[in-house]
Amino acid sequence: MRVLYFSDTFLPKTDGVAVSIKNFSELLALRGHEFCICAPKYGDGDFDRMTDNIQVVRFRSGYLPSYPDIKVVLPSPGKIKRIIEDFKPDLIHIHTPGLLGLYAINAAERFGVPTIGTYHTLMAEQEMYVSFYRLFKLDKLFFKANKFKKKLNIDELDKIVKFDNFNIRKKIILKICNDIYNRCDVVISPSFLIKEQLIEYGITRPITVVSNGMDLKRFQGKPKEYGSGDAPKFLHVGRISYEKNCDIVINAFKLIHDQFPKATLTIIGEGPAIPSLQRQAEHLNINQSVEFKGFIPNAVLHEVYPQYDVFLTASTMETQGLVVLEAIACGLPAVGVDAFALPELIRHGENGFIAKSFDAKGIAQGALEIIKNPDLYAKFSKQSIHIASGHDMEKCVDAMEEVYGKVIEAMKGKVKKTTIFDLFFDFMQ
Structure with a gap:
């Protein structure tokens, strides 16, 4: 199988999504599958290949003022078109509902490529990063002021947070995420409890549970004991x-x-x-x-x-x-x-x-x-x-490989869709 990954976060930035992508792609590549990972360009520490069977393509990106670690990938429809034409993926796997995920689902529909989306992150729960007090870095201003003047306190900052806590932001983010995942052929949830939550959120596509897994050969604990020590x-x-x-x-x-x-x-x-x-x-x-x-x-x-x-x-x-x-x-x-x-x-x-x-x-x-x-x-x-x-990693890789195979087989001859985004693909060559 030839699998094309899209993620708005990846190594060298380390988080749960990046670790999951790394683990699954490396272990599935050992089974003969090929991967191309589309991810943001970070600068120092970037690389364009993990193994002979795993290439990484980087995209120009900016950052969110309220959270510099979050990369905002700039529009590159022409580049995505060339990647799909050159790599010829059997499957597209979207790992984030950010801009790169949006570009990916549009491309998948245009080229008729079967698509899976993993719901790694509950983006609606991160709505605080588009709040005015963090976008304008008022939290940092608070702590700088508090360092020199003891007049401000944590309770006053909390009032700012509550004033800015409008549910409309969460609803908008939720709608954006649903619009992407409900256009996938299958949605993967890392846990059964999150599967229930996604249904409540309004995800209508088939949802299957595949744990992100753990390398139990490395994280191999032994039963511990704790006596009556006074320094836990x-x-x-x-x-x-x-x-x-x-x-x-x-x-x-x-x-x-x-x-x-x-x-x-x-x-x-x-x-x-x-x-x-x-x-x-x-x-x-x-x-x-x-x-x-x-x-x-x-x-x-x-x-x-x-x-x-x-x-x-x-x-x-x-x-x-x-x-x-x-x-x-x-x-x-x-x-x-x-x-x-x-x-x-x-x-x-x-x-x-x-x-x-x-x-x-x-x-x-x-x-x-x-x-x-x-x-x-x-x-x-x-x-x-x-x-x-x-949550043994090998069992999870078995499950993911099975899902990939079933989706590819079930979606053979998937109908291509023509949308307004095709104009961007054709224009930005």
Whole structure:
């Protein structure tokens, strides 16, 4: 099979989407399939080939002022047309509903290529990045002012956020995403809970569940034990952006720290929310116990997780949660929130606890119960490894390969559609 990937995010930028694309393309390429990955141009660290069977084509892009890590790919319909004509894909696989995803679905319809779309990210939950206070960087202005003048506080910033929190933005983003995915032949959801959410969102195309998977040969944990130590080590890993609600994790840790003054929280990852989180830790007087380690390559993360005792997350937008899967595969009990796919990996009372969304007190209570009960800790650790075992990467690759084959076979002779976008394809040669 010849598969053409489109994604508005990819390596060298590391996130869950990039890791998934890398894993599936590399393992399927070993089975003889060929891939061409269309992705943004970042500059330093870009590459145009992963293996003999995987090429990468880069597209010119700008960035979103409120979140420089998000690339906005500039229109290149002529370039996409040439790629399709040269590569002759059997299948187009769209990984993001951004502009590159939109260009891809238009091209797929014009050339009659079977199309799959994976719903990696709940884009409607990231509507804060098009809010006026972040587009104009008023959050950064707040923290600069607060650094020198103690007149402003976090509550005042929250008022700005609430004032700008119009549901219309979320509805617009949701409609844009639905318009793209409802034009795919099949939609892939990384989890069963997200499949239910997509139906509620209005996705009408057939939805099949394929986990992003985990390399269990590398993330191979052993059951852990926690005694009566007074210095538990908590961990949070991921993109440190606003929608991940790491501020809730820090608030929860403050409550934990009140009972265990020697406890520590390590936050691994990069993102635009770090300055505000550092100020928050200072404000709560726990900055000496909270460490921001920055980015750590995924290639060594399997060695990092076992060094900690409990994984914490307050994200309310996970379609699967690769870092959660990595953590539990390494034997860590976890505490998360009742949002989207997290309860599928963090099962309340089995390998951790689930609190209500944005409930710092509930997260803290769950974490404290785990570290205060050695028998419960050992049970949760063992069960974490068991739950992760259902996401073996090879099994997921088998499932993806089967979906590809079925869609290609079912959509043979797919009718080509002529739209107004054809004018752009023909004009921009």
